[in-house]
Amino acid sequence: MVRRNRGCNGLDHVISRRGFTAGGMSAALALPALAASAPHADLRRGHKRILQIYLQGGVSQFESWDPKPGTLYGGPFRAIETSVPGMRICELLPHTAQRMHHLSLVRSVNLKTNDHGVGRKIMERGRRQEGYPYVGAVAAKYFAPTGNPLPGYIHISTRGLIDDTDAFLGPRYAQLRLEGVQPPENIRRLPTVTSGSFRRRNLFRLRLNQRAARRGQTARTDLYNGSFEQAQQLMSRRSLFEKEPPASDLERYGTHFFARNCIFARNLLEQGVTCVKVTHHGYDTHAENFNFHLEQLGEFDQPFATLLDDLHARGLLESTLVVVMSEFGRTPKINRMYGRDHWGASLSVALGGCGIKPGMIVGKTNHQGTEVADREVDGGHLFHTYFQALGLDTTRPHEKPGNPVPIGDPAMAPIDELLA
Amino acid sequence: MTAIDPKQIHQTAEFQHERPLTTCRIDPRGRFVFAGAEDLNIYRWELETGEKTTLSGHESWVRGMDFSADGQWLLSAGWDGRVGWWPLGDRQPQADRLLKAHEGWVRCVRARSDGQLIATCGNDNLVKVWDAGQRETVWELAGHQRHVYSVDFHPGGRFLASSDLMGIVKVWDLQTGKETRTLDASVMTGYDKKFAADMGGARDMRFSTDGQLLACAGVTDVRNAFGGIQGALVLLLDWVTGKPLRQLKDGDYQGVGWGVRFHPAGFLVAAAAHRGGGGVLWFFHPDQEKPFHTFPLKACGRGLDMAPDQKTLVTAQADGYLRVYLMTAQA
Structure with a gap:
């Protein structure tokens, strides 16, 4: 452990x-x-980190990681080749497609819920029950170096979703939410x-x-x-907040809000923050799913791909687990408003970096994307996978005096084939 | 000739497809009706017989169509970035050409009535003007900052209007390729703070026959873009002054205006989809905000066209039906 x-x-x-x-x-x-500005010496000795990109509202698996062009519910977008032979993703992610050799896909997540809050908690806590800490809090607890002066778990998000992220771990490990590249108020x-x-x-x-x-x-x-x-x-x-990113960064990432947040996330990871979560809002597309995914994933793609490039180039990717997740996916059926509704029965997660074999596709959905056809997993399996990839034995109990609580749900197990 | 009376409108036929339809057009001779669908094909029905023919070639949905001025070609705007030329009367039309026109979706294609030019627009924020015969670009018009949704030629022939997501209507001089002015249709867009996204854009745009008015069908009063909570609207712009003239709508009807046509008798007809399902055909006098007649549709109206006889309307609907209506008293 x-x-x-x-x-x-x-x-x-x-x-x-x-x-x-x-x-x-x-x-x-x-x-x-x-x-x-130099990273603390602890970090050079193998500090493990997590970069979570949270596509809030439920990104469509059809329009991202599991396209089904030309099928009944496939929608208008095409699939494109990626840097991994045989792995095709949606054409809305052309930049990410060229970095898929850093990532793997799990296309067989079934959360059995269509509720935003429940889905988020399962994906974050790896459990359905209340009272367990989020991924970021667990990471802060077990991986944050003692000497680093920054918080262990920073969440960059323009909207506040209230939840008890640290649970019994204690407030020291709770998320610190920042509304972009600016310090908290007051x-x-x-x-x-x-x-x-x-x-x-x-x-x-x-x-x-x-x-x-x-x-x-x-x-x-x-x-x-x-x-x-x-x-x-x-x-x-304070310089983290006050310094305008160099023009070269803005040119590569883009100048919009999410691009700046990705630059900020990179800087925070470099400075030794253990878990940086960046939430990108705007995927709850009950209407105009295709126009909005064009806009939202168009905003996501280049900054995320550039962030992967930078983590790789700076040698951080091998010590940083990267996860792109949502609270659920979106319905196969396209509704009368050109929207897709909530769908927890078959969604995808992209992950890579520390401890994850790259270029893999785990699980699959059926031809029309209406259900998982192979290797069904749940948020609990993913939770085990994240932390075992980082080297944490998730079958062991939390450091909680008197009432041992297994770190991962004992009913679940890691996705072994993903572990490097 | 049977008198045209929108209040007498009634359905005369319907043609079924297994997927929801996205748009429709009647060819200039009134023989065929074409529809796009939530699949990769265009469908042609012969109005008299109901015979259905599938036109395959695009690799994405089609939501924009028009006809060459000589009536020989169907032009299709594909969300695969290509414009298709189809010999529309062939027994089994094959695309004569599927031309890469834009990066991302081609949202609209329109042919000028003299047969010389074709205009397209798309998600690369560009408007392109093509030589209809050579099928080569004459002008590549840059200036829009967001996706361009619609284009239409002014009946005078010299100017082209284009409208984008943000409700900006640009007017281009086709003699110089320069932007000459901008019309304000910003009432047709809204920023949803909660979801941090813009919603808007003219889903159809048409000049009146005399060129005095420009009608844009779309949305207004965006309250929850991701839930489809916004008003359906037809905005009339005054071509001479460049100012918004009137917002044509029916109270707080929540949905999207997907099609609009000027009738030579002086009224407008618009097709809209309600967010809760169903749809309407609205009939407006251009000088009155509220429709003088509303005809309910069985499903969300997603496309509208008027036949050369000026009595027949067709709508593409979300339940997969192409429905045909007559604006005359029932026989």
Whole structure:
């Protein structure tokens, strides 16, 4: 079982490490060690990461990874060849098609739900039951290096989907959601608050924390501290937010919102964030499915392909698991509004990078794409696969005192043929 | 001659296909009706006999068609990026040519009435003008920033109008290949904040016979683009002033306007699809916002054309039926 270095990483230590109490937030920001852009030494020693691209609303498998041109429900788009002989994907992904040698496809996911929330949770937690942590939280818990000052799990999304991402792992591992390339609101010290006053407030806060801890009131304090700590960590890397991407990046990725988020994701991964999740909205296409997939996947394709290029070129792909997922797919039947509705019975996931054999197709759907025809899997199988690819034994229990909980659903198993 | 009276409209025939239809046209002699469908073919029915013929060649759906000025050729706009020339009267028409015209979908094809030029537009944000005889580009007109949905030649012949997703109508001078002005149809588009996407575009666009009006069928008041919650609309633009003249609609009818035609008698007819199913044919006076008559369709109306006799209408519908109507009293 992979174990994170669980040396002292309490709040006091973290703050002391930053010189927080010595000079307040501004002093912390001035420390050269924190302002340095080079990855922490831990990362060079095999830090494993996850890049999750979440196509929110349910991308159509027909218009992405499992095209069925010329069939009853195939829709208007054609299939194109990819860099993997025999693997064809939808013509809406021409750039990604040329990078499929980095990825594999699972075309046989059956979630048995058509509900957004349920599908999302199964895909994120690998379980149907409530109370389990998301992929990103598990990654942050077991793979985030101790010395890295950034949060372990950052989710870039313009919309807030409320959920308990960390479950019993604790708020330190919860997602920190950013609305694009900008720091969370209210992160900066107000101009009306002097640095001295700010420092005194923080000392007072710490004393209250200590008092609460002595009384055994740790849950809420931890939650608060987690948020505060994450904010501090992000402030220490303000340049991540403030620096306009180089023109060469914008030219390669594009200039729109998702392109900028992909550049940001690359930078965060380089800076040592363990799980970066980028949500691309706009796939819940009950009407005009084809026009909207043209628009949305047209926006997705080039930045994602370029991100794969950069991760590969910088040597990060072999230590970074890349997953493109949705909460479900879309119906084979095209409705009267040229839309496709929710469909959890046969969808696809693309994944690659760390620990995953590239260029594979696992499972298949039938001729018309109406059901899984071979190697049916569920979110639980995928969850096991992600983490076993990273080297985590998902049959072992979480580090949860008193009530061991297996990391992966014991009823499920990894997709062995995908594991490198 | 039997008097034309839209209020007397009634169905006279229907032709079935196993897939939903996407568009339809009647040939200039009124003998055949052609339809696109949610498959890779074009279908031809002979109106008198109902004989069905399949025209195969495109590799994607067809949603735009027109006829050469001499009435010999069917022109098809394929979502495979190609424009087809089909000898429409042949027993089994084969594409004389399927020409790569645009990157991405060709959304519309239109022939000029003098037989000299053909215009196409598509997802590469381009409008192209072709020599009809040589089948070579005369002008490649760049300027739209988003997908171009519709084109139509002004009856005077010198100008071409093109309309895009954002409701921008550009007017091009075909003598110079230059954009001369922009008309504002922005009421026909909307940005859905929740889904972060634009919805709009003229699904059909037609000049009136006298060239004074330009009618655009589509949507307005976009509230939930991904759920199809928006108003169906025909927007009338004044060619002389370039300003929107009137929004023709029926209250809060939610759906999409897919087809529009000017009738020589002075009224307009439009086909619309309701988001909940069903559809309508609306009959408008150009100076009144509300339709003076509404005829319900059995399924969502996705295409509309009028026969040369000016009495017959055809609609392509989402239930796979091509339905034929007469705007006269029933015999």
